[in-house]
Amino acid sequence: MPVADYATYCEMLDRARKGRFAYPAVNVTSLSTANGVLKGLAESKSDGIIQVSTGGAAFASGTAVKDMVLGAISIAEHVHRVAARYPIYVALHTDHCQADKLDTFVNPLVDETERRRAAGQPNLFSSHMFDGSALPLNQNLDIAVKLLERFQKNDLILEIEAGVVGGEEDGVKASAAAKLYTTPEDTLEVARRLNTVKGARYLLAATFGNVHGVYKPGHVKLKPSILKDCQDAVVKQFGEAARFHLVFHGGSGSELEDIHNAIDYGVVKMNVDTDMQYAFTRAIADHFFRNYDGVLKVDGEVGSKKAYDPRSYLALAEAALAQRVKKAVEELRATSTTMMAVGV
Numbered sequence: 001m002p003v004a005d006y007a008t009y010c011e012m013l014d015r016a017r018k019g020r021f022a023y024p025a026v027n028v029t030s031l032s033t034a035n036g037v038l039k040g041l042a043e044s045k046s047d048g049i050i051q052v053s054t055g056g057a058a059f060a061s062g063t064a065v066k067d068m069v070l071g072a073i074s075i076a077e078h079v080h081r082v083a084a085r086y087p088i089y090v091a092l093h094t095d096h097c098q099a100d101k102l103d104t105f106v107n108p109l110v111d112e113t114e115r116r117r118a119a120g121q122p123n124l125f126s127s128h129m130f131d132g133s134a135l136p137l138n139q140n141l142d143i144a145v146k147l148l149e150r151f152q153k154n155d156l157i158l159e160i161e162a163g164v165v166g167g168e169e170d171g172v173k174a175s176a177a178a179k180l181y182t183t184p185e186d187t188l189e190v191a192r193r194l195n196t197v198k199g200a201r202y203l204l205a206a207t208f209g210n211v212h213g214v215y216k217p218g219h220v221k222l223k224p225s226i227l228k229d230c231q232d233a234v235v236k237q238f239g240e241a242a243r244f245h246l247v248f249h250g251g252s253g254s255e256l257e258d259i260h261n262a263i264d265y266g267v268v269k270m271n272v273d274t275d276m277q278y279a280f281t282r283a284i285a286d287h288f289f290r291n292y293d294g295v296l297k298v299d300g301e302v303g304s305k306k307a308y309d310p311r312s313y314l315a316l317a318e319a320a321l322a323q324r325v326k327k328a329v330e331e332l333r334a335t336s337t338t339m340m341a342v343g344v
């Protein structure tokens with residue numbers, strides 16, 4: 001199916017929250033990784049989300065060009081074209097964009113969507129994240145409200161963050177004193193400000209101890225009950241319609257119980273990057289160690305073209321990534337939930 005349109009994407013998110021499952025949102029940086037995610041989603045019969053970070057987008061444009069807008073457009077166009085061959089829906093999203101990068105990443109991509117809409121074409125991306133978590137909450141929300149007003153006119157969904165995800169992603173490190181746990185008061189303020197934009201849709205990354213990356217057991221203390229406290233507070237104050245659609249950042253390496261609790265409290269999108277990176281690279285490492293004298297020219301020999309043709313190990317990596325996506329879908333209780341299957 002083609003990339004999910006706005007109505008389909010909204011329906012996907014609503015069905016997930018109601019049915020207590022969530023979509024994996026997987027970061028991609030190349031054709032191979034994007035194809036691997038689509039393959040995994042299709043084999044799981046699950047819809048899902050493909051996302052691009054600022055660094056991933058710059059990489060996708062080529063190391064000589066390093067243009068993150070161009071790279072993001074390139075990946076999105078590839079997904080628009082090939083997604084039509086898979087029996088699932090996928091939404092296209094851009095990951096963390098700090099305030100100082102809005103004018104060089106998200107805004108030009110929204111310009112591009114506006115240009116396409118004016119020409120009668122589908123949106124380029126389905127949703128974008130603005131990460132204002134390094135700012136005081138009122139400044140974070142001032143920017144978010146302005147973005148949401150523009151997004152609402154263009155059938156785009158906004159993802160924002162209140163609280164800070166720990167660890168490091170794309171070279172951006174959270175400060176040691178970062179606020180890793182969002183409070184109900186923070187999320188009430190989010191609802192109070194953002195719900196003034198009528199007809200708009202947004203996703204909230206509320207933090208409950210999340211950390212980007214994978215660490216040894218005991219390092220990360222997740223408290224999903226924080227999400228329940230935030231939902232209870234917002235529903236009490238603003239009614240059921242204000243209940244959040246939540247995003248779980250730093251999903252890699254999480255305990256199944258924490259994942260399930262988070263879903264029960266309204267998480268509909270879980271970002272998984274690190275686990276996917278490892279799955280992809282693990283298959284390549286395996287190929288290289290098994291075919292050492294094929295991928296390398298050892299002792300005056302000529303190696304094996306079959307072994308060092310990048311297609312040989314990238315196909316294995318794509319399959320391994322697809323397998324890991326299937327596992328994520330299962331953990332998120334999304335297997336066989338595609339809207340294609342129910343004929344929606």
Ligand SMILES: [Zn+2]
Nearest residue numbers: 165249250271
């Ligand atoms: Zn994140």
